[in-house]
Amino acid sequence: MNKKWITLLMVGVLGLSVFAITPTMIAANEDSVVGIEDGEIDTIGSTIVVNITLDTAPNGLSGYNMTISLSEPGVAEIVDVEFPSWATLHSNSTLPADSFWVKACDAMNQTIPGDTNINLGKLTIRGDVQGRCEINVTVTQLDDDMGGDMLPGLIVDTGVLTVAQAEVSIPEFTTVVIGDTTRVNITLDRTPSGLANYNVTVSLTNITIAEMMSVEFPSWATLHSNSTLPADSFWMNGTDVGNLIVSGATSVSLGTFIIRGDAEGTGDIIITVTSMNNDESYSVPLFSTTISGQLEVISVLTIPGQSNPPTDPDGDGLYEDMNGNGRKDFNDVVVFFNNMEWIGANEPVQCFDFNGNGRIDFDDIVILFGEI
Secondary structure (H helix, E strand, C coil), X not given: CCHHHHHHHHHHHHHHHHHHHHHHHHHHHHHCXXXXXXXXXXXXXXXXXXXXXXXXXXXXXXXXXXXXXXCCCCCEEEEEEECCCCCCXXXXXXXXXXXXXXXXXXXXXXCCCCEEEEEEEEEEEEECCCEEEEEEEEEEEEECCCCCECCCCCEEECEEEEXXXXXXXXXXXXXXXXXXXXXXEEEXXXXXXXXXXXXXEEEECCCCCEEEEEEECCCCCCEEEECCCCECEEEEEEECCCCCCCCCEEXXXXXXXEEEECCCEEEEEEEEEEEEECCCCCECCECCCEEEEEEEEECCCCCXXXXXXXXXXXXXXXXXXXXXXXXXXXXXXXXXHHCHHHHHHHCCHHHCCCCCCCCCCHHHHHXXXXXX
């Protein structure tokens, strides 16, 4: 065979090799993801460990160099890093820190082509104040076992760190009688870093059965405002100018709104927290910014032998005025005693259950007698 044909044959073989290898290496670059786990620290001063992983290495992994940082340095601090066993050569910049670099090399070829969920390291992070931040990673070098650069097409999945998450709540169930009102309190369960201000919106999903009449702010909210009431939806905000809500406070009232029952039916009360900040000027991390509770509007019937339906003279949700004359008197006790079975079968039990055990019994009569 002459030299010309030998040369052409070698060129052809080389061309086929290039076409066979290149697509595989491109796919490896495009499919790889470096990700950091989300983390939640319940108590300020405690730590959590989060993993950094490479989801796939079609052509193996020889080493990496990357920088890890927290988007809100005051919320937390990275205190330690633990390298995987395959990283026989490794180093990092000084810790604790809010940002540091880390690099590792697989000198013993322990990660092989096709490996998945490769651990790149474990971060130990300490929570310093209540808040939320991102755990960011910037990969500056990521090489495979074939000398390939894995950076083109690499996807980086940022982690989210939450410190001392809090919860806003309202009663799960609220009942109000047609024509009467009831009070609904909005509560923040804890303030590990104090509370500076908040803004929430309150709405009713069934506007035909009730209306919100007014709102009362807690004494700590020395600056406060709200939109026009009565309404089916309104906003309210409060600011702790005097720093009365300190770090560690629990069961903090954000305000109480009054609902009037207009027609029988059910619906939901929706609370939407549009903003809430602590004394460290960070947004308070909440389990949910939308909270709901069921609202039921019921009617109280006129008790047999009486001219008017019962009323609630003191507004506590219990109907002491059994004979409907607008006040509490001894005749109310007699009416209750004579109609105890009828009340238990026909009236909303919660309106006459004075001992709160979920049923109508003689002890309810005894308690009513003690109030006269």
